[in-house]
Amino acid sequence: MEIRDLDVTLLRTFAAAAERENFAQAAEKVFRTQAAVSQQMQRLEAVVGCDLFTRVGRNKRLTDQGVRLLEYARRILSLNDEAYRAMTQAVFEYPVKIAACVDAVDTLLPEYLAMCAETYPGLRVDIQVGRSRWLASALRRGDVDLMLDVAPHEDFHHVVLRTSPVVWIGGARFHAQPSVPLPLVLVDSGCPFRGMAIEALAQGERPWRTAFQTSTLAGVRAALRAGLGLTPRTIEMLTPELKVVDQELALPRLPPISYRLYSRVNDCSDSARKISALISPG
Structure with a gap:
């Protein structure tokens, strides 16, 4: 029995036509004209020796043989x-080390890691989490390749990954008491959100008190869910058990904050440059 090769290009057009049941729409998917798609399907039918489509009104439906071929x-x-990606993907000899603030780890980083894993399956990533001062020191010493932080660092090259609104967030069970200082849930010193909140409340002459202080974002979430107070954070932190309370409590507006990706000027590995280019907007 003669074995004939199935052209991958024809199969890709066939799959597009089968999914859309329309040669015109398939043509847009594979960047060809409708006439070219029709010709390709005629060639594929000639190779397999059977009809793959039947006309139903203006659409094209698969025949039983077409359904069978689509699976293959x-x-x-x-x-x-998969083979193409395996043969053309970049080879990373060493892992890319990324230092990140807790806010980025909790919100943005999972999305970026998924992008990296899909684009560079062979990439190993080492994530180190810490506070801004430690992050900057690690990048300066060369202990990490990239740094993801919300605090500004003027001595490093950076790109802005995202600028997010900052809002006042409380738990679903939180209820403010009139004539009582506003209870704040805060991360201890060094957190940019802490300074932002205190400055905004001072300018608005709004009395406040520290209701709960912690060194971790997990602690902030727990305190908010318990209804102990409220905190300023980006909208990425919102979950079903948390809510925005700005208007409800007539709180002062807070400035947005930017997530930045930092690297050392003129001292960035090829792997780090690839990751930076991948996750940077534009």
């Missing part, structure tokens, strides 16, 4: 694409 086509395309 998807498997072939998946294996083809």
Whole structure:
């Protein structure tokens, strides 16, 4: 029995046409004209020796043989694409070390790590979490390749990954008491959100007190859920058990804050540059 090769290009067009049931829409997907798609499907039908589509109104529906081929086509395309990525992906000899503030680890970093894993499957990433002063020292010493932080560091090159609104957040069970200083849940010294809150309340002449102080973001979340007070944070921190209380309590507006990716000027590894380029906007 003669074995003939199935053209991957034809299979990719076939899969697009099968998913959209329309050659015109498939043409947009594979960047060809509708006439070219029709010609490709005729060639594929000639190779396999059967009709793959039947016309239903303006649409194209798969025949039973078309349904059967589609299953194989998807498997072939998946294996083809996997092989291509395996042969062309960058080889990383050493892990990329990223120092990150707790706010970034809790909100942005999972999204960026997923992007890295999908684009560079062979990449190893070492995440180190700490406060701004320690992060900057680690980057300056060369202990880490990149730094993700919300605090400004003028002596490093940086790109802004995202600028987020900062709001007052409380737990669903929190209820303010009139004529009582505002109870704040704060991270101890060194946190930019702490200084932001105190300055805004001072300018608004709003009395406040420290209801709960912790060194971790997990502690902040626990205190908020318990209804102990409120805290300023970016909207990324919101979960179903937390709420924005700005308008409810007539609290002063807070300035937005930027998540920045820092690197050493003229001293960045090729791996770090690839990661920086991948997650940087634009």
